Amino acid sequence: MKCKPCGSPAVIEVRRHRAAFCRDCFLHHCREQVRRAISSHRMLGHSERVLVAVSGGKDSLALWDILLALGFQADGVYLGLGIGDYSDTSRSYAARYADSPAVAERGAKLHVIDIPTEHGFAIPDAARATKRVPCSACGLSKRHLLNRAALDGGYDVLATGHNLDDEAAVLFGNVMQWHVSYLARQRPVLPETAGFARRVKPLIRLGERETAAYCLLTGIDYIVEECPMAAGNRHLRYKETLNEIEDRSPGAKAAFYLQFLDQMLPVLDGVAEAERDLVGECSRCGAPSSAEICAFCKLVERATPPTDA
Ligand code: Q46
Ligand code: ZN
DSSP: OBOTTTOSBOSEEEGGGTEEEOHHHHHHHHHHHHHHHHHHTTOOOTTSEEEEEOOSSHHHHHHHHHHHHTTOEEEEEEEEOOOHHHHHHHHHHHHHHHTSHHHHTTTOOEEEEEHHHHHSOOHHHHHHHHTOOHHHHHHHHHHHHHHHHHHHTTOSEEEOOOOHHHHHHHHHHHHHHTOHHHHHHOOSEEOOBTTBOEEEOTTTTOOHHHHHHHHHHHTOOOOOSOOGGGTTOHHHHHHHHHHHHHHHSTTHHHHHHHHIIIIIGGGGHHHHHHHHTTOEEOTTTOOEESSSSOHHHHHHHHHSOOOOO
């Protein structure tokens, strides 16, 4: 197998692109896919400061590395979820990358927010107390706290490591249930509005096999174990189904998702606008909320033991 761009021996094949790559051309390919996603969706500019949500996994570490390699001013933020050993280990991978020359040479830094220390609860407790599934309590906390970290730190943009497989699986779920309002919000860029930093997903053109290979070939160590709370997650089943389709028709997954962005999202513009108009302010923390108290403040109240007056 030869590298398509340069003809030297290939180390990886990407069937979707009907191409194999040597190490250097593969790294270039990954960065080029991110550069293309950023420019075609106007995600961020070189004069802007971006905060990358870093979990210690392959996607977020590859994203941080690629943004730095492309010359963006990118800091990281790690959110400790209090999920036992998994959180301790994932934090150590995030910290190890943050100490690497790639980060130090560019003067970038990693912020750490630990939910149990700073907010008095761990995700598994919050899930029990609110009778939510763990990923729902976790997603809600992440959205709230990462947004606040971006705003408080004066960042222009918050970037997350959602990749093509993640987005295609979420899209599949939303289509299966015809969640039209979720579909309207499933955008690679959510523009800044009052109380919300802009949120972008620069990895939408890369699959998880590519981000794993990127880390392997650049020597980035990442946590391989899945979060123990992910078991039974519907999106994992959707990913398996999409992978079976992709096996038989390489490129089907990218077409499903990228054509949704091109063909369907413009049709859903009106739905997204109507939703945004509903947003008010939480009376406790000031975060955008259509209820008097936002969902995160309600979760904190139920997940933390009452303090003695
Ligand atoms: S960390 Fe949180 Fe994920 Fe774990 S509890 Fe679910 S959402 S699976 S990306
Ligand atoms: Zn609130």
